[in-house]
Amino acid sequence: MPSDFPSTKSVSTAGMVLQRNRLIQIILAILCAVGCVILINFVNQNWPTVWMLLVLSACMLVALILARANRITLAAMFTVITLTIVMGLMSFAFDGIYDATISAFPAILVFAAMFATLRLFVGLLTFIILILSTVVWVNITGVHVNVVAPVSIMSLVNVVAILMATAFFVWKLASDLRIAVARLETENERIRDALTHIDTLAHNDALTGLPNRLLARARFEQAVELAKRGNDKIALLYLDLDNFKTINDSLGHIAGDQLLCEVATRLKQTIRASDTASRQGGDEFLVIVAGQAEQESVATVAVKIIDLLSEYFSVNGMEISVTCSLGISMYPDDGQDFDALLKHADIAMYQAKERGRNGFQFYDPQMNTNVVEHLHLISGIRTALQKDEFKLYYQPQFDLKSERIIGAEALIRWKNPELGMIPPNKFIPVAERSGQIHEIGAWVIDEACRQAREWMDAGLPPIVVGVNLSPIQFRRDNVERDVMNALEHYNLPPSAIELELTESLLIVESDQISPLLKRLRNLGVHLSIDDFGTGYSNLGYLSRFEVERLKIDQSFIRRMLENKNDEGIVRAIIEMAHSLGLEVVAEGVETAEMLVHLKGLGCEFGQGYLWSPALPAAEFVEFIRTYQPK
Numbered sequence: 050m051p052s053d054f055p056s057t058k059s060v061s062t063a064g065m066v067l068q069r070n071r072l073i074q075i076i077l078a079i080l081c082a083v084g085c086v087i088l089i090n091f092v093n094q095n096w097p098t099v100w101m102l103l104v105l106s107a108c109m110l111v112a113l114i115l116a117r118a119n120r121i122t123l124a125a126m127f128t129v130i131t132l133t134i135v136m137g138l139m140s141f142a143f144d145g146i147y148d149a150t151i152s153a154f155p156a157i158l159v160f161a162a163m164f165a166t167l168r169l170f171v172g173l174l175t176f177i178i179l180i181l182s183t184v185v186w187v188n189i190t191g192v193h194v195n196v197v198a199p200v201s202i203m204s205l206v207n208v209v210a211i212l213m214a215t216a217f218f219v220w221k222l223a224s225d226l227r228i229a230v231a232r233l234e235t236e237n238e239r240i241r242d243a244l245t246h247i248d249t250l251a252h253n254d255a256l257t258g259l260p261n262r263l264l265a266r267a268r269f270e271q272a273v274e275l276a277k278r279g280n281d282k283i284a285l286l287y288l289d290l291d292n293f294k295t296i297n298d299s300l301g302h303i304a305g306d307q308l309l310c311e312v313a314t315r316l317k318q319t320i321r322a323s324d325t326a327s328r329q330g331g332d333e334f335l336v337i338v339a340g341q342a343e344q345e346s347v348a349t350v351a352v353k354i355i356d357l358l359s360e361y362f363s364v365n366g367m368e369i370s371v372t373c374s375l376g377i378s379m380y381p382d383d384g385q386d387f388d389a390l391l392k393h394a395d396i397a398m399y400q401a402k403e404r405g406r407n408g409f410q411f412y413d414p415q416m417n418t419n420v421v422e423h424l425h426l427i428s429g430i431r432t433a434l435q436k437d438e439f440k441l442y443y444q445p446q447f448d449l450k451s452e453r454i455i456g457a458e459a460l461i462r463w464k465n466p467e468l469g470m471i472p473p474n475k476f477i478p479v480a481e482r483s484g485q486i487h488e489i490g491a492w493v494i495d496e497a498c499r500q501a502r503e504w505m506d507a508g509l510p511p512i513v514v515g516v517n518l519s520p521i522q523f524r525r526d527n528v529e530r531d532v533m534n535a536l537e538h539y540n541l542p543p544s545a546i547e548l549e550l551t552e553s554l555l556i557v558e559s560d561q562i563s564p565l566l567k568r569l570r571n572l573g574v575h576l577s578i579d580d581f582g583t584g585y586s587n588l589g590y591l592s593r594f595e596v597e598r599l600k601i602d603q604s605f606i607r608r609m610l611e612n613k614n615d616e617g618i619v620r621a622i623i624e625m626a627h628s629l630g631l632e633v634v635a636e637g638v639e640t641a642e643m644l645v646h647l648k649g650l651g652c653e654f655g656q657g658y659l660w661s662p663a664l665p666a667a668e669f670v671e672f673i674r675t676y677q678p679k
């Protein structure tokens with residue numbers, strides 16, 4: 050590329066430099082041509098022409114100085130005007146409209162078109178026409194008659210000089226145009242490439258190169274148009290890697306990225322050309338199966354994906370295995386638009402995860418209801434603690450022989466202003482999953498201790514308050530601290546409370562739990578196992594923990610009189626507990642027959658509607674005060 054065309058960085062500056070250079074070149078070419086003509090005319094002693102051309106040369110020198118001083122417009126105007134005047138004068142003075150100088154006018158106009166404004170160009174054209182008209186008019190009227198000189202070498206020199214200057218100028222102009230066109234084409238190509246690149250970035254995931262959510266949506270919408278014509282179905286498969294976070298955290302982000310790219314490659318291999326595999330972000334992918342996607346064929350695709358991803362990946366020279374969970378929603382059955390279907394596939398995916406991961410799950414409208422309810426409960430629980438909506442009710446516990454009150458089980462109650470009374474069986478599992486059970490659990494321990502202290506201070510007969518603990522609470526090290534804090538805060542003897550544990554806690558997490566329970570027991574806190582019989586029913590583990598009591602689940606007690614098996618279970622539990630030195634509490638004692646039977650089996654304690662349901666603290670006090678053993 051010639052140096053006249055600097056880079057595109059500053060187009061206006063580059064254009065000005067080019068114009069200036071061209072102007073200087075053209076003025077120099079005119080000076081050369083005029084110089085040659087002066088020389089020849091000087092030799093031939095053609096003084097009028099010499100003088101006129103000397104004046105023109107002087108003007109051109111002025112124009113050159115102006116151009117060099119970057120006064121481009123002024124220099125250009127000055128050049129065309131002086132050229133026109135001198136050429137006009139020469140044609141007037143010598144051969145009239147047959148003078149060779151006339152042939153310079155078209156070149157002057159081209160020059161003006163290139164450098165001057167439209168006004169100047171039109172003005173110049175008018176001026177040239179006026180000059181020619183004047184020359185013709187003076188000849189017709191006889192004011193001044195030009196005598197055309199016979200053709201000579203001088204005529205040829207003049208014409209050739211004008212022609213040479215014009216040719217140089219036109220050639221330069223044409224090459225400028227050619228270069229400009231070439232530049233434009235290159236620029237166009239660059240812009241086209243840039244647009245393609247922008248389009249790719251906007252529609253594809255930068256890491257894996259898979260279509261992104263935007264393109265997936267567009268592909269889905271195209272598929273819907275086709276599906277509508279053939280009454281076909283479309284499936285959205287929402288895929289989430291089950292253990293990606295662990296891999297990312299342990300092997301680093303580079304390995305994580307590598308794994309995601311490998312997953313993308315395998316997904317592309319699994320699906321048909323008409324289907325779309327896209328990345329939604331993180332470790333989540335979406336596969337759109339279009340064209341007669343029936344449940345069976347979609348399930349086959351899901352199994353294929355799960356199988357293919359479960360094969361080992363080689364990342365950073367290591368063999369890594371991943372599993373994935375897939376949620377599937379179907380158009381049009383599970384939603385009409387992309388967002389609804391995506392949401393439903395996502396819900397189904399979470400369901401697949403809950404069901405044990407490494408599997409797939411089709412969306413079911415019931416899931417949506419569960420999710421909405423679940424979300425309502427989570428946000429409700431958050432505010433319930435702040436707004437003091439939780440209360441503890443107390444269900445009295447009895448010594449079956451004497452029928453005296455020996456304790457009370459604290460049972461949580463939640464009255465939500467919008468949702469009404471929500472049973473603990475409904476919100477405790479939600480709180481366990483959302484982690485809010487830690488705050489609730491701490492509150493229950495504190496409140497039960499506060500109440501026990503109050504009853505002690507009120508002079509009520511000594512009662513042990515049972516507090517239910519969720520196994521999730523033991524996943525953090527807070528339980529011991531919460532119990533100690535509450536006992537200390539209310540100056541309560543540890544023997545005033547009993548912690549009710551679940552069987553699952555003792556089976557699954559025994560390694561960490563055992564020392565903790567030992568410490569609590571050494572402190573003097575009572576420990577019991579709640580809902581006994583519903584879990585693993587392996588009495589072996591009981592000897593390892595320092596529990597004192599078993600609470601037989603009420604489902605066995607309820608059926609005990611009608612069902613021999615349940616009666617057998619209750620009997621066996623009581624006998625085994627006694628042989629291990631444990632006391633037994635029967636839950637859900639509703640009738641006098643049950644009481645008689647349990648006494649006969651040697652059961653020590655009981656609670657149930659036979660005596661009283663769980664009561665608010667004030668009513669519980671009233672109950673104690675008025676209660677008379679039968």
Ligand SMILES: Nc1nc2c(ncn2[C@@H]2O[C@@H]3COP(=O)(O)O[C@H]4[C@@H](O)[C@H](n5cnc6c(=O)[nH]c(N)nc65)O[C@@H]4COP(=O)(O)O[C@H]3[C@H]2O)c(=O)[nH]1
Nearest residue numbers: 460461473474477493517518519637638639656657658663
């Ligand atoms: N049909 C019948 N039912 C009787 C009878 N006597 C008592 N019940 C009910 O049986 C449940 C006994 O509590 P659970 O087995 O510990 O079972 C509890 C316990 O697992 C959990 N829960 C309650 N409060 C708390 C708490 O503060 N923390 C934790 N983690 N869980 C709690 O919620 C479960 C249900 O509690 P509730 O709805 O209060 O239901 C209570 C009680 O009201 C009876 O004679 N017949």
